[in-house]
Amino acid sequence: MDIDRRNNVTVTGNPHGRTVVLAHGFGCDQNMWRLTVPALSSDYRVVMFDYVGSGRSDPSAFSEDRYASLDGYARDVVEVCEALDLHDAVFVGHSVSAMIGVLAADLAPQRIGALVMVAPSPRYIDDEGYRGGFSAEDIDELLASLESNYLGWSAVMAPVIMGNADRPELGDELTNSFCATDPDMARVFARTTFLSDSRDELKTVQVPTLVLECAQDVIAPREVGAFVHQAIPGSTLVTLDATGHCPHLSAPEATNEAITAFLASQA
Template sequence: MDARSRNNVVVTGPADGPVVLLAHGFGCDQNLWRLVVPALAKHFRVVLFDHVGAGKSDVSAWSAERYAGLDAYASDVLDICAELGLRDVTLVGHSVSAMIAVLAVNRAPERFAKLVLLTPSPCYIDDGDYRGGFSRMDVDELLESLEANYLGWSAAMAPVIMGNPERPELGGELTDSFCRTDPVIARVFARATFLSDNRADLPRVAVPTLVIQTAQDAIAPPEVGRFVHEQIDGSALVTLDATGHCPQLSAPEATAEAILAFASPR
């Protein structure tokens, strides 16, 4: 199966422009980038895709065995780059896809010019001096709730993840996105997301990197963004004057500006 069909690849912007590849997070699809794409597409060839099991991807390509961890998702990113002949790519990964992007860049650094990690977390579970934001008990309870009643979990968690309670339409959009995901696929991806630990992969990143966090994020608190920044040599850290885990929806102008300022050729 070709990667274009498998991952529902969509390309926009100037055909000869530098490439930005956007990777969405858990429970989402490429549609959640829609508010930043117009600004990026003025200057870049923008490549969007859906992870297998999300959006309009080919669900027949999904299996619980293959996608039990993040490595398979990184392989899919590299397949897309290879099939489209992409080089000097700026890879933007949101949430769990930030770590998928780290894995992809570490495996094939020759394909990538820059890396943007949007609200990243290399490990969600507190460990000694490291603060991921959750205890192991918190994560176990979260996964048990998700597995027992995925739709109920989505309705409760999506507004927390999105933040911005004064703008309930944002939480509603994320809830709807979660609810469109097959519960079986969501359970497997959730375990891969919340039980992953990619802290050891960060110092291996050898391309210029920007870490973007928000001032308030219930999923990836500021301590996590600082940790990622400190672990990647030479990286830059930007804290947006925004709240929530999905600034591409809650603060799209600021998110696009941060990406453009970093990714634009100098």
């Protein structure tokens, strides 16, 4: 299989620098990292890709069975790393990709040497002693709405996820990204994302890890960032002065500064 074509892999930046892999979240694609790439490209080799079912990936590679769990996406990450023969790469994952990165690092520890988790959440549904931000009923309603009218759901939810109501162009961009995704494939990724529980997998992390949370995020409240930080020994938690779930778009300078400072500390 042509992994580069399957996942629309792109490589840019400094070919002699350490490799940084940028992984997008649900409903997005690699274009969401366009404000981060310039901050990295001088010193680092930058790899981006689209998950199958997103962006310009190969839709013929989609398998509902494979992508019904985060393991399927993690295997894609490992296969991208293998195709490029990456070693000791830094995996930067936004939202659900943060957990996909945890799984990928466990599957191929020689490939991934550090993690940056941007607005991560190991479980979106509240549990005893754990606040994920949503009740089970909330998630059931969210998924039912998505499955019955994906375009309508996108128009309503994307601005909520993005936050920054005073900057509607950000919500519009995320809406357009959601709407460009095949509804059937988005349905699978959404169920996989919002019903996942990766809390136990956090204990497997053995690499330096940066956890980036936003001061205000309705999708991943600060209790979640604290949980992730406490669950990963030696991790660093940075709270960005940012609103919403996509700080690499809404607060790129602060996000880039935190990422580059972490990368410099790993040199």
